[in-house]
Structures are given as C-alpha cells and as structure tokens.
Amino acid sequence: MHDLDLAAGGSGDLAIDVAMMTRVEGEGSLRLRVRNGVVEEARLEIFEAPRYFEQLVIGRTPDEVIDIVARICGICPIAYQMTAVHAFEHGLGIEVDPQVRALRRLMYCGEWIESHALHVYLLHLPDFLGYASALELAKDHRSAVEAGLALKKAGNQLVELIGGRAIHPNDGLDIAATDWLTEFQESQVSWSHALQSRDRTGRPYLLGPSSRVILAGDQLHPLAAEALAGTGLIEEIRTNPYRSILARAIELVDATAEAIEIIDAYEPPARAATPWTPGPGSAAWATEAPRGLIFHAYELDRNGLIKSARIVPPTSQNQAGIEADLASFAPQVLDLPMDQATHRIEQLVRSYDPCISCATHFLNLSVEELS
C-alpha cells in the first residue's frame, strides 16, 4: 500500500491514516489517533464529491424520480427505486397486483444476492485469507472465487430478467407501482422498531446484515435459520463486527431461498401496470437495502411534481456507529506492528460494507460531530 502514512504503534500511541479505503464502494478515508491509550480521533471521512440528488429531483415527476434515484448507487439501485416507488404508491394511494409485488420482491432478492455476493467473495473474503483482492485470491483458490461469481451472476440475472439490465434497471413491469407485501411491511416495521429502540437510548446504531439476522432472526427463511443455527456463532455475530461476513452469507441463503419460492409460486399478473393520476401529497417509505434500512420522503405539489426530497441511505446512518466501533476497537491493536494494526482497522470498516457514494450527503454531520 502506497498511501499509508505510518506512525509509531506501541507505547499507547497510534496514528493511522488510510488516504483511500479500498474494496469499499465509493471514496472514503480513515483517520485514527490514540494517545496514551486514549482514543482522540476515530473518523471515517467521506470525501466523495457531492451530487446533490435531493435538489436534482425538484420539479420532477414521480416516475422520473424513480429513474434518477437509482443512479445514487450502482450497487444497490433497486433499493433506491423500490423505496421511492413504495413511497409514491403509498402517498398517492395506488395499489398494484400482488404478482407485480412478488416480481418486485424477486428483483430486490436479486439485488441482495448480487450485492452480498460481491461483498462476501470479492471485497471481504480476501481479508480473511490474506490477499489484496479476489483476483489474487483466485490464483490459489479459483473454484471458491468462481462459486462466488456464479452466485453474483444469479443475482444479476434476476435483476436483468425483471428490470432489463443489472445496473440501473428500468422496472418495465412496475413503473406504475404500489404497495409492498403485507408481511414485508410488518417485518420492516418490526426491524426498524428494534433498531429504533437502540436509538432511543441515544447511542449510535448499526443497520445491516448482522443487525437483521440477530434482531429479526425469526423472520429468516427456514433454510437460512438453519444455516444461522449451524454456525453456532449467533452471539459472536451480535457482538463481533468481524463476523458480519457470516450474517451476509446467511442473508444470501435467505434471499436465494425466497427468490426460488417466488419463482415457483409466480403466475402472470392480471395487469402489469396500474394506471395512476399525479397529484399533491406527502410520500414516505422505508425498505431494507442490502446494507440496511433506507428511507425516502417526498413532498408533491398540486401538479404532482416534487417540491422537496429527503433521502437517508443506510451507510450514513451507520457512519456514527462505525466510528464508535473504531474508537472502541483501537486499543486492541496498539501492540500490533503498524501494518497489521492498519490492516485490522481497515478490515473493521470494510466489515460494514460501507456504500460511500450513497452516503455522501451526510458528510457535514460527521465533520461537525468530530470537530
């Protein structure tokens, strides 16, 4: 690594700067300062250039917004599309055919599979086996990487089949969308309540696979629940961020099992598109993206055009929690050689699968908190 500015470890002092995090989505850096064993600074800095999406959508129609917000993230575009679609459908009182809802859920499962397989096999696994990348890992363990790529491809194929292409799909079938599966609404509410309750204590909270499989383990598909029990590491997943790779793998089982069930039960919908009329109102919704809860809120003017928008991605909600984890973990690496300490710290951040392009508009809050 060329961009590590190394300072002394040991003696209770530590200074780590990673100018650019690798194997994460988007551009972020890491800064850690420990003096006499006391953590003075623990920052996940996001320097990705802002793109002002919440301003770009003003004056647009809801269906334009669905295409535009997909471009916030190339890894989880469905999460943005789906959250916006549901917000508008809920706000405008639109109902779509249950089979259309099932197809959307199938597409979302595809994104979970693609995103989690990307992270587990290509971005995260090299950390555990001591490689710089999956490409280097493949030189020694080609079949493992190939298996991951095959799983990732299956996820992309689901998105492509339903949405037209793997990144920024077109939602051909669900332009005139509506509601979520009733059970999924409930599960979302219960998940977010569980997370919110941690929030009420005033502590930073963490979203994503580890939180979900622990807090909502009873909602896992039986195959995934079996896989979770089989790890024998439920308590570890709850307390040790380095175990997030297991939670993500369990969610891969969950999303794949659910996708298969949806495909088996699928019957063509009576009508693929639901007619709708633009109008004024408030539209808000939350869904579970691969990295955690994502929330959108829009105000529509009397012509049905966007008046204001608020988009809250999972990584921006996780950022404070990641920094808190950095601070609590830092004392454990004080005695390690500098390169290993840096590697462990970088690994810790990577284990949250931060999606920095998404999170960018949260930037000023983190800076202010720390300064």
Next chain:
Amino acid sequence: MTAPLPVEHGRQSPRAAAQKRPRVGVVKFASCDGCQLTLLDLEDELLAVAEKVDIVEFAEATSRRSGGPFDVLFVEGSISAPEQVDEIIKLRAVSKMLVTIGACATAGGIQAIRNWFDHEEIRHAVYADPRYVESLATSKPVADYVAVDAELRGCPISPAQLKEFLTALVTGRRPQLLDEAVCLECKRRNVVCVAVARGIPCLGPVTRTGCGAICPAYGRGCYGCFGPRESANTTSLAAWFADGRNATEVSRLFSGFTAWSEPFKKIIDANGGPPRLAAPSETPDA
C-alpha cells in the same frame, strides 16, 4: 484531500513492455460506481480478463494501488470538485490511453443538471453547513479538461461493449463500438416502435445504441442513457415532441443522464432549462 499515489519508476525496456500484459487502471470521480462495477459484473470473463491484463489500480476491487504509469486508464465519473481537476490532469499525464466510461464521465451525468442551478443555493439546501463541502459550480465531462482517447457510453455502460473493448485491447485491434441510433436496435430485436405505434415520446432516434433497446422493449420511450449519436438531429425530434406538449414537457424529455451533451443541452436551453427552472410556476408553494 487524498495525496496522489506515486508513479512507479524503473520501467522495463520497450520490448519487454510490449510483451507484458497491459497495465490497466480504474479510477472514479463523481459517480455511483455502477460503471466500474460492470467490470466486476463480467462474472464469466473476469478471471480470464485478469490473466490478460494487469489491473494495477482499481480501489473498489483491490488493495494493491498504483499511481501509474497506465497503458489504459478507465475513468468513471464527472469532474465536479476542484481537486478532481488537478487529479485528472495528473492521471492523463501518466496514461497512454484514457477511456471514459459511462454517462457521468462522457457527458457530466445526471448531476450536470445542477449546471443550470445556482450553486450556492443548492449547496445550502442540501448541507446545513456547506463550508466543509468542496464542489465546483458545474459537473462536466472528463473531455472538457483532458484529451480522451475512447468513450464507452451508457448509464451504466454495456457489459457487451466493455467486453468488446477489452477483447480489442488484448488482441491489438480497433474496438467495434457502433455509433447508430437505438432505432436500429429496435428493428433488430423486432420491437414495435413505441413512438409510431403508441405515441410515446422516445429519444431513440437521437440516442446512440449499445443498451440493446431495453426501454422500448419494455414499452417505454428511450431516455437517452447512451447520449447523442453522431449528427443527432435533436431539433427535429424536439419539434415532433412539441406537438401537443408545452416547453417544460419537451425540456423534461431531454433533461436526463446526458442532459449536458451539446445536442440535448441546446433543446433544454431553448425550452427554458430543466423542469425545475422551466416551470417554476408549477411549484408555487416551493
């Protein structure tokens, strides 16, 4: 913010270099990461590609880093912050071939819509305290700052075109990237014209092919992800759209992911700017 990576010195002789795998870098500016992800989405070919080229810089995929030199540098994202201007100039200097990938790098992206807006106003609207946020008033294509050798269009780029480009690169031939209208792809796919048969406004006639005509195949009009084809007659198409639509509605159709490309931009300008500016009266309580 980020110190540039050092350029690697001590290069081998030209002959040895010619026999070596090309040194490939992948970097990004303002973007969603989707175009560089397309490289990782070549699931069936990725490992074979990695054997034919030496991926020396690709922060999203590998912790091994390099500041150059590069035989080929793929650049994602638009130039939209002051330090990005310096960075792209430095990267150009260490790259034999610079290839822009995607609508952001080739046309400024959806974030180029802000080029029409008051920069200070939107900075304050999104950030409570914009002092910590460095951005330029414009989001522009890479070619506005440095010479670009080739472009892969799209939002995101097409995996098929990326494969074609990589194949051409390793075999030493010219890549076949068609510059024809989406309409031709519709004909090849037997997609009934949504504009003619259903009166749906479609940018297909002025947009470069490469996506596979996905939108018309799903019954919606093309919204121009791949940007204008050569000699795109947007004036004529806009005149067709204007039949039964007001200026804002015409502007709306061109105000997408490649809005800042000249042929689209001139239509948006002629119709009062992007929707938000073209029809502020539509949002009186904004």
